[in-house]
Amino acid sequence: MSFTVMLQQLAEGMLRSMGIFFLTLLFSLPLGLFVAFGRMSKNKILQGIVRVYISIMRGTPLMLQLLAVYFGPYYLAGAKLGKNWRFTAIILAFVVNYAAYFAEIYRSGIASMPPGQYEAARLLGYSKSGTFMRIILPQVIKRILPSVTNEVMTLIKDTSLSFSLAYAEMFTIAKQIAAKETSFVPFIAAAAFYYVFNAIVGFIMNRIERSMNYYT
Amino acid sequence: MSLLEMNHIRKSFGSLEVIKDISLKVDEGEILSIIGPSGSGKSTMLRCATMLEKIDAGEIRYMDERIAWADPDGTKHYPKGAELKKVCSYFGLVFQSFNLFPHFSVMKNITDAPIHNQKRNKEEVCEEARKLLAKMGLSDKADAYPCQLSGGQQQRVAIARALALNPKILFFDEPTSALDPELTGEVLKVIKSLADLHIAMVIVTHEMNFAREISDHVMFMDKGVVVVEGSAEEVFTTDNARMKAFFGKLQH
Ligand SMILES: Nc1ncnc2c1ncn2[C@@H]1O[C@H](COP(=O)(O)OP(=O)(O)OP(=O)(O)O)[C@@H](O)[C@H]1O
Numbered sequence: 283m284s285f286t287v288m289l290q291q292l293a294e295g296m297l298r299s300m301g302i303f304f305l306t307l308l309f310s311l312p313l314g315l316f317v318a319f320g321r322m323s324k325n326k327i328l329q330g331i332v333r334v335y336i337s338i339m340r341g342t343p344l345m346l347q348l349l350a351v352y353f354g355p356y357y358l359a360g361a362k363l364g365k366n367w368r369f370t371a372i373i374l375a376f377v378v379n380y381a382a383y384f385a386e387i388y389r390s391g392i393a394s395m396p397p398g399q400y401e402a403a404r405l406l407g408y409s410k411s412g413t414f415m416r417i418i419l420p421q422v423i424k425r426i427l428p429s430v431t432n433e434v435m436t437l438i439k440d441t442s443l444s445f446s447l448a449y450a451e452m453f454t455i456a457k458q459i460a461a462k463e464t465s466f467v468p469f470i471a472a473a474a475f476y477y478v479f480n481a482i483v484g485f486i487m488n489r490i491e492r493s494m495n496y497y498t
Numbered sequence: 499m500s501l502l503e504m505n506h507i508r509k510s511f512g513s514l515e516v517i518k519d520i521s522l523k524v525d526e527g528e529i530l531s532i533i534g535p536s537g538s539g540k541s542t543m544l545r546c547a548t549m550l551e552k553i554d555a556g557e558i559r560y561m562d563e564r565i566a567w568a569d570p571d572g573t574k575h576y577p578k579g580a581e582l583k584k585v586c587s588y589f590g591l592v593f594q595s596f597n598l599f600p601h602f603s604v605m606k607n608i609t610d611a612p613i614h615n616q617k618r619n620k621e622e623v624c625e626e627a628r629k630l631l632a633k634m635g636l637s638d639k640a641d642a643y644p645c646q647l648s649g650g651q652q653q654r655v656a657i658a659r660a661l662a663l664n665p666k667i668l669f670f671d672e673p674t675s676a677l678d679p680e681l682t683g684e685v686l687k688v689i690k691s692l693a694d695l696h697i698a699m700v701i702v703t704h705e706m707n708f709a710r711e712i713s714d715h716v717m718f719m720d721k722g723v724v725v726v727e728g729s730a731e732e733v734f735t736t737d738n739a740r741m742k743a744f745f746g747k748l749q750h
């Protein structure tokens with residue numbers, strides 16, 4: 283196999299990795315906010331359920347969670363799911379896992395806001411939702427951005443865990459080529475892909491952080 | 499007509515009774531100062547008046563209308579929804595620690611609430627905000643962010659922010675105690691200038707000369723009760739031993 287063919291196949295894999303990456307962020311970032319609300323809820327039952335959910339997501343390997351989501355429906359209910367199930371299961375597992383991590387980040391950010399901000403907002407006639415959307419959330423975003431950047435960069439690398447379901451993202455392909463050609467080169471190329479992707483995402487996140495530096 | 503009346507207010511935190519049967523009355527345009535040692539319950543009184551804390555007994559009236567009260571059995575009645583919004587529009591509070599919104603410019607700190615919460619016309623609100631900033635001596639700071647201002651400037655923005663909602667009564671909780679002595683004067687000057695606007699004010703302060711000069715009425719509180727009250731002259735020349743002891747400490 284020529285070097286260009288290999289790169290081409292890896293690039294295709296990269297697109298699939300990016301697909302997992304973007305879809306996971308698209309759903310888990312907002313979902314995490316709702317999970318955080320549940321975790322901070324005054325309703326003890328809801329709070330308890332969310333607490334258990336978060337601790338399982340953070341306390342067990344993501345790879346195991348991928349397998350559980352993919353094979354669970356079959357072993358638990360005998361359900362035979364279609365060809366697209368593999369990809370859906372991957373996104374589902376990633377979203378549910380990352381939402382838990384984001385929820386904890388949101389929660390700590392929200393908890394770090396001084397009560398005076400809520401009190402001032404209340405005195406100025408902001409509703410509960412107005413206080414959150416206009417006063418609290420923008421400041422929380424600035425505070426948690428470095429932690430979110432960390433998670434986002436971890437996610438890029440975590441997409442490679444999809445190999446455990448034999449989904450043809452970049453790492454799976456690199457492994458296949460490496461086995462077929464008995465060569466180490468595909469891994470080096472894959473590493474370079476991940477590295478560059480990470481660098482780009484890091485650059486963008488850094489820009490966003492800097493754009494919020496107009497206040498402290 | 500009295501603007502604010504607080505009758506027989508009691509407030510406890512756990513087993514600690516902080517306000518023990520205090521009553522006060524503020525008429526339109528009147529200036530009341532509350533003085534007293536640390537921990538006497540002055541802030542708590544303001545927080546009860548502005549409904550940041552709920553009273554355990556007594557009643558709060560604004561504009562001769564009972565808006566919050568606690569039944570003898572402890573049931574608390576507080577306004578909600580539109581009623582709460584209406585009541586909140588009567589008063590503003592200036593905090594010791596300013597509590598400006600750091601992500602908003604000075605202008606937006608002042609105009610955001612009138613535009614979004616009172617649904618007022620944007621141009622009109624901005625025009626008024628500029629006038630308020632001029633009154634505060636901050637015309638050149640409209641586009642600055644709070645972190646770029648001195649404490650005294652931040653507090654003047656906080657005062658403008660409260661005034662922009664056209665309250666009938668403004669509460670100040672030690673507006674200058676987070677400030678360096680050089681910056682205290684400029685804030686006190688601004689507060690004095692508000693007396694002309696005929697807004698009622700309730701001021702908790704440790705600035706005795708200021709309180710004596712500006713107040714129509716002064717209340718000296720200690721350990722959750724009013725020890726002495728009356729006109730500024732009456733209170734500052736009283737023979738009351740606790741009040742004298744308090745002044746003695748301040749002099750050092
Ligand atoms: N949220 C709270 N929970 C428990 N105790 C409180 C709370 N707020 C105030 N206290 C207590 O109530 C008492 C009165 O407090 P308050 O802040 O009203 O005093 P103050 O007269 O404003 O004092 P200072 O001059 O120091 O501001 C203090 O003993 C304080 O510790």
Ligand SMILES: [Mg+2]
Nearest residue numbers: 540541542672
């Ligand atoms: Mg106080």
